[in-house]
Amino acid sequence: MTSLDLFDDVKELPDTDAAQQFARLVGLDRLKELLLKEVRLLLVPGLLEQWSMDRHGSVLPCIEDFNRRPPLLVFSGDVGTGKTTLANSFGDPIARGGDIARVTVLRLSLITRGRGAVGEMTRLISQAFDEVGALARKGVNANGKPSSAVVFVIDEADALAETRATEQMHHEDRAGVNALIRGIDQLTQERLPALVVLCTNRPESLDPAVLRRAAVHYEFKRPSKEQRESLLREAFVNVFSDSQYRELARLTGPNGRDYGYTFSDVIQRFIPGIVRDAFPDKEVTFELALSVLEQVEPTQPFGITDGVRKL
Numbered sequence: 001m002t003s004l005d006l007f008d009d010v011k012e013l014p015d016t017d018a019a020q021q022f023a024r025l026v027g028l029d030r031l032k033e034l035l036l037k038e039v040r041l042l043l044v045p046g047l048l049e050q051w052s053m054d055r056h057g058s059v060l061p062c063i064e065d066f067n068r069r070p071p072l073l074v075f076s077g078d079v080g081t082g083k084t085t086l087a088n089s090f091g092d093p094i095a096r097g098g099d100i101a102r103v104t105v106l107r108l109s110l111i112t113r114g115r116g117a118v119g120e121m122t123r124l125i126s127q128a129f130d131e132v133g134a135l136a137r138k139g140v141n142a143n144g145k146p147s148s149a150v151v152f153v154i155d156e157a158d159a160l161a162e163t164r165a166t167e168q169m170h171h172e173d174r175a176g177v178n179a180l181i182r183g184i185d186q187l188t189q190e191r192l193p194a195l196v197v198l199c200t201n202r203p204e205s206l207d208p209a210v211l212r213r214a215a216v217h218y219e220f221k222r223p224s225k226e227q228r229e230s231l232l233r234e235a236f237v238n239v240f241s242d243s244q245y246r247e248l249a250r251l252t253g254p255n256g257r258d259y260g261y262t263f264s265d266v267i268q269r270f271i272p273g274i275v276r277d278a279f280p281d282k283e284v285t286f287e288l289a290l291s292v293l294e295q296v297e298p299t300q301p302f303g304i305t306d307g308v309r310k311l
C-alpha cells in the first residue's frame with residue numbers, strides 16, 4: 001500500500017476533466033473569482049509583499065496578518081450544489097495560472113470512514129495530514145518558491161461532529177477535531193503550499209474552533225430561477241421556446257413546496273430523464289419534458305425528512 005492509498009481519490013491537475021467540471025459549474029462566478037485570488041495568495045508566498053512594495057513603497061503590517069491566516073476553506077450548503085465538484089476542480093486553473101505547475105488533489109470522505117474503533121477517525125486525519133505535509137514539502141524549491149501544491153479535500157466533514165456526539169469516551173470525543181486543528185495549524189506554521197477544503201452540509205455541526213480558522217467560508221445554494229433556465233437552455237439548445245424554458249424553470253422551482261430542485265436534480269435526473277424518454281423514436285418536446293418532471297421530485301434539503309427538520 002502506498003501512502004496515498006489512504007485517500008478516496010487522488011488527482012493530478014491540470015487535467016481536462018477537471019477543467020470541464022470547473023467551467024460547467026453555473027452561478028458560482030463570483031466565488032470562483034474570489035477563490036482563485038485567495039488560493040493564489042495562500043499558496044504563493046511573496047505576492048502580497050510585492051504588491052505592497054509596488055503600491056505603497058513598504059510592506060504594510062496588515063500583510064503579516066493576512067499571511068498568518070490558516071489555509072482553510074469551508075464549503076457548506078445544501079446537497080447537490082457543487083461543493084465537492086468545486087473542491088475537486090478549482091486546482092485546475094491554479095495549475096494553469098503560471099505560478100504553480102502542478103496541483104495534487106487528495107480527497108478523504110469522512111462519511112464512510114472512521115466508524116470503527118474509537119480513535120480511528122483521529123488516526124486517519126493525523127495520517128492524512130502527515131501525507132499532505134510530506135507531499136507539500138516536496139513541492140517547495142531550494143529557493144523557497146512552490147512549484148507544486150496540494151489541495152486536501154475533507155468531504156462530508158459533518159461526520160467528524162457525528163463521531164464526537166456518539167463516541168462514548170470523553171478523552172476521545174474531541175480527538176478527531178483536535179487532530180484536524182493540529183493539522184491545519186501545522187500547515188499554517190510551515191507555510192507549505194497546501195490548502196484544506198472542508199465540505200459539509202451542516203456548518204453548524206463544525207467545531208467553532210475549526211470554523212474560526214477558515215480564510216474562506218462559502219455557503220452554496222440551490223439554483224435560482226435564472227440559473228435553472230440557463231441549465232436547461234444549455235442542455236437543449238433551441239429545443240423549447242423562450243416561454244417554455246421559463247415555464248420549466250418555474251416548475252423546477254419551489255412551485256408550492258418549501259424548496260426547489262438542486263443543481264444535481266436538474267443535471268443528473270431531470271435532463272437525462274427527458275433524453276431517456278425521447279430515445280429512440282421521439283424527439284424532445286415540452287409535453288414530454290412536463291411528463292418527465294412529474295416523475296422527478298426535488299431532493300429534500302439536508303436534515304429534513306417528511307417535512308420535519310431533524311435536530
Ligand SMILES: Nc1ncnc2c1ncn2[C@@H]1O[C@H](COP(=O)(O)OP(=O)(O)OP(=O)(O)O)[C@@H](O)[C@H]1O
Binds near residue numbers: 079
Ligand atoms: N452550480 C452548479 N452548476 C452546474 N452543475 C452543478 C452545480 N452544482 C452541482 N452540479 C452538478 O451536480 C452534481 C452534484 O454536485 P456535487 O457532488 O458537487 O454536490 P455537493 O454540493 O458536493 O453535494 P453533497 O452535499 O450531496 O455532497 C455534479 O454532477 C455537479 O456537476
Ligand SMILES: [Mg+2]
Binds near residue numbers: 083084085155156199
Ligand atoms: Mg459532496
